[in-house]
Amino acid sequence: ELKVEQNPLFLSMQEEKNYTIYCNYSTTSDRLYWYRQDPGKSLESLFVLLSNGAVKQEGRLMASLDTKARLSTLHITAAVHDLSATYFCAVDTGNTGKLIFGQGTTLQVKP
Amino acid sequence: DTEVTQTPKHLVMGMTNKKSLKCEQHMGHRAMYWYKQKAKKPPELMFVYSYEKLSINESVPSRFSPECPNSSLLNLHLHALQPEDSALYLCASSLKGLSGAGELFFGEGSRLTVL
Numbered sequence: 001e002l003k004v005e006q007n008p009l010f011l012s013m014q015e016e017k018n019y020t021i022y023c024n025y026s027t028t029s030d031r032l033y034w035y036r037q038d039p040g041k042s043l044e045s046l047f048v049l050l051s052n053g054a055v056k057q058e059g060r061l062m063a064s065l066d067t068k069a070r071l072s073t074l075h076i077t078a079a080v081h082d083l084s085a086t087y088f089c090a091v092d093t094g095n096t097g098k099l100i101f102g103q104g105t106t107l108q109v110k111p
Numbered sequence: 112d113t114e115v116t117q118t119p120k121h122l123v124m125g126m127t128n129k130k131s132l133k134c135e136q137h138m139g140h141r142a143m144y145w146y147k148q149k150a151k152k153p154p155e156l157m158f159v160y161s162y163e164k165l166s167i168n169e170s171v172p173s174r175f176s177p178e179c180p181n182s183s184l185l186n187l188h189l190h191a192l193q194p195e196d197s198a199l200y201l202c203a204s205s206l207k208g209l210s211g212a213g214e215l216f217f218g219e220g221s222r223l224t225v226l
Contacts, residue, residue, distance in 0.1 A: 033214070033215075035217075040199075040222075041219070041220075042201060042217045042218060042219045042220045043154070043201065043217040044217075045214060045215075045216070045217075048214050088153055088154075090153075092212065095210070095211050095212055095213070096159070096167075096209050096210065096212050097142055097144055097159060097203070097205045097209065097212030097213075097215055098156050098159065098167060099146075099154070099156065099215065101153030101154055101155075102153065103152075103153060104151075104152075104153055
């Protein structure tokens with residue numbers, strides 16, 4: 001059974017600091033997604049990572065995928081308050097749309 | 112049009128009521144999904160329709176009944192729900208069907224409260 005684990009589950013950080021969220025998964029997959037969710041809102045797609053070594057960047061966020069290590073990272077550079085949200089990674093092992101989500105990482109950026 | 116539209120945004124119902132959640136997309140996507148999300152938890156898959164046929168049912172209780180009238184519409188019929196069914200119900204779609212789904216696009220969700 002596929003398991004997806006994120007850490008940390010909660011992250012409180014100061015503005016302008018850097019940090020990384022980790023996403024480990026238990027079975028082979030080459031299709032990993034990162035989503036952002038604001039409180040009471042839906043899921044916003046951030047990154048789609050489709051192959052080993054994939055790296056994508058958007059603003060202060062950068063995501064990478066290492067399929068051999070079964071690990072994805074979401075790196076935050078010089079955090080700002082607007083990045084406060086819950087971030088989920090999700091894995092789709094068979095490209096079926098059946099996403100298995102990590103527990104989510106709640107990011108709180110303090111001024 | 113890159114949106115998945117869900118109605119209603121909020122729904123309060125009693126345990127004896129019958130109600131429906133609706134989802135619509137006009138992106139030509141061939142697979143549509145229902146996910147359920149409890150507070151402070153990740154979303155969990157309920158149903159997948161691929162080319163208008165039910166392809167995956169994740170052992171969801173029969174008080175939840177999905178329907179896909181056409182390739183653009185997805186309904187979730189609710190009957191005799193329990194308070195523990197209160198959650199955010201998310202609809203999603205993907206361009207391709209069950210094999211080769213690709214990226215999922217999520218709607219804003221319907222927040223359901225069962226009294």
